[in-house]
Amino acid sequence: MNQNETDDLITLRAPTSKDGAAAYKLIEQCPPLDTNSMYCNLLQSSHFSSTSVAAELDGKIVGFISAYLLPDNPQTLFIWQVAVGEEARGKGLASRMLKNILNRTATKSVTFIETTITPDNKASWALFESLAKKLDAPLNSTVMFERDAHFAGEHETEMLVKIGPFEL
Template sequence: AEDGPAVTQLIADCPPLDANSAYCNLLQCSHFRHTSAVARKGGRLIGFVSGYRIPDKANTLFIWQVAVSAEARGLGLARAMLNDLVSRSENAGLLWIETTITANNDASWAMFEGFARSRNAMTKRTVMFDRHQHFGGRHDTEYLLRIGPVGP
């Protein structure tokens, strides 16, 4: 939970990520610590991945957010944090990674597709939350990206 305030600031510094409440970030850093990862440089938080195992799909890790500070982008940090999550003993049995991404988020598509290639995993893209049906036109469509099997 000690990373919660730094996570809140990092996410605020990484538009267009949706800002969560400080309370939500504290819960992610405590209740979901086995399915979330942080990266530091010189004691400062420079990366965060939040995720959780989907309750009715225990072999699937849903990645909620990936935030990397401007200074650390393009260095493979996000992929390294995902690899760390998949390889943790607490996450034994994971076969699939799921996340949602908007169509215009080229950096996220590239990172997750690169992660899939690095693990020789397949990808499947479908609409999860539609701009009009789910967001009343106030948010872009969120596409579900399913990656797997990811293996240890």
């Protein structure tokens, strides 16, 4: 089977609570992502299902994005984590998953996207810079959670990346 045929077999869908454990396992295999608890991934897959996405190949979860609308500002979609299994990388899957979320009824009023990225995560910067270009929207970044002030020195500083405004 050639590469394109494999890509076509990856189906994207809103996750269900049945996907929480598989999402947890995938994230474990995707450094530098933080693993949360499996319970956290179960909540993402149920409460935030309409704004999150699971990518499935042959019954296996190979990609997962957790995201939610900011409680005090539902026009902003916050992307919590993006995970693509090593075997599925470099084929546009993360971009497809973001697009899938942005095509939903749940996100039709969204005009801004926010996420946080550590300064040295090249792949993640490239993914969101590419998304900003596709949306024809500006991308701005500022410090959100600082290594010492917020993480007690135990985690790299997280930059808040804001894309928008845009119209879907």
